[in-house]
Amino acid sequence: MKNSMKYLAKCAGGILLFAIALTSCQQENLVAPDEPSMVSSPNMREAMSPTKPKFYQLTKRGTSTLSYYDDGKLKRVTFGPAYHGTYASYIAYTYSANTVVTKLYGNNKLQEQTTYLLQPATGNCFESQHKEYVTSGPVPNLAKESSYIYQYSPKGQLMTRKNKNSANDYTDFFYDTDGKLNKVSQYGDSGKGNGSAPMLIVESNLIYTQSSGQPLLDDHYPINCEFANMPDPYLRVFGKPTKYLVKLVTEKGSLGGRYFSYTLNADGYPVSRQMYNISGGALMQTIDYDYVTTGLFTGM
Numbered sequence: 001m002k003n004s005m006k007y008l009a010k011c012a013g014g015i016l017l018f019a020i021a022l023t024s025c026q027q028e029n030l031v032a033p034d035e036p037s038m039v040s041s042p043n044m045r046e047a048m049s050p051t052k053p054k055f056y057q058l059t060k061r062g063t064s065t066l067s068y069y070d071d072g073k074l075k076r077v078t079f080g081p082a083y084h085g086t087y088a089s090y091i092a093y094t095y096s097a098n099t100v101v102t103k104l105y106g107n108n109k110l111q112e113q114t115t116y117l118l119q120p121a122t123g124n125c126f127e128s129q130h131k132e133y134v135t136s137g138p139v140p141n142l143a144k145e146s147s148y149i150y151q152y153s154p155k156g157q158l159m160t161r162k163n164k165n166s167a168n169d170y171t172d173f174f175y176d177t178d179g180k181l182n183k184v185s186q187y188g189d190s191g192k193g194n195g196s197a198p199m200l201i202v203e204s205n206l207i208y209t210q211s212s213g214q215p216l217l218d219d220h221y222p223i224n225c226e227f228a229n230m231p232d233p234y235l236r237v238f239g240k241p242t243k244y245l246v247k248l249v250t251e252k253g254s255l256g257g258r259y260f261s262y263t264l265n266a267d268g269y270p271v272s273r274q275m276y277n278i279s280g281g282a283l284m285q286t287i288d289y290d291y292v293t294t295g296l297f298t299g300m
Contacts, residue, residue, distance in 0.1 A: 168198035
């Protein structure tokens with residue numbers, strides 16, 4: 001870790017100029033983590049015939065464990081103890097024609113249900129219907145309902161996510177000329193009553209350029225951007241994903257930010273991600289990834 005921090009300090013000046021140009025604000029003590037390294041993951045299952053296509057299935061991300069149906073679709077995500085403390089929590093996924101239903105359980109009690117309605121021609125979600133339940137008794141009671149609609153560009157990129165019942169609750173998505181998601185703006189109620197203008201809650205800027213000028217890192221297994229306000233991180237139903245791994249995230253009006261470093265396996269898939277505080281270089285989070293390889297393409 002000491003060697004990594006020495007490297008971070010050496011890169012401070014370059015990263016500082018980079019962030020200033022993109023955020024137009026002063027960043028002090030700016031540092032960057034090590035460049036991505038390549039490893040061989042001990043959790044790979046490589047017994048397939050070399051003549052058959054090889055697809056990766058993500059089986060673990062941080063403390064979350066993923067399992068799949070025989071056709072390769074996501075079946076369940078089981079969360080670690082940090083999600084709900086002492087009792088187990090998981091999301092179960094079921095599929096039908098142009099519909100995906102997810103149910104979040106905590107301590108084996110239904111807490112949330114989300115129904116995703118998909119466009120037949122593209123498979124993109126055009127509406128998500130959310131139900132939240134109170135689970136104090138043996139039978140869950142419906143406590144809240146909401147619905148969101150999704151709009152896409154002709155290129156299949158998600159442009160807007162809007163609350164059907166609250167005009168001020170929406171998220172806008174912006175892309176550069178190469179199709180990379182580079183800004184996410186989330187709006188909500190200002191609290192000034194009906195008819196008031198929406199208030200910007202948070203605006204995130206995403207940068208993919210390597211600090212050392214090395215090529216962009218391909219994202220071979222896209223997970224829905226955690227800064228994009230998506231209701232599910234794993235379902236691939238929200239339009240065309242960005243092809244690269246994000247390196248830097250800053251927020252409008254903030255001097256801080258987050259910088260990411262990746263460890264990749266031999267096929268270029270991340271097996272570890274480190275998130276650093278852009279000001280000072282403190283390691284904030286490490287997420288490890290495990291996969292298996294399969295002949296089935298995981299479409300969701």
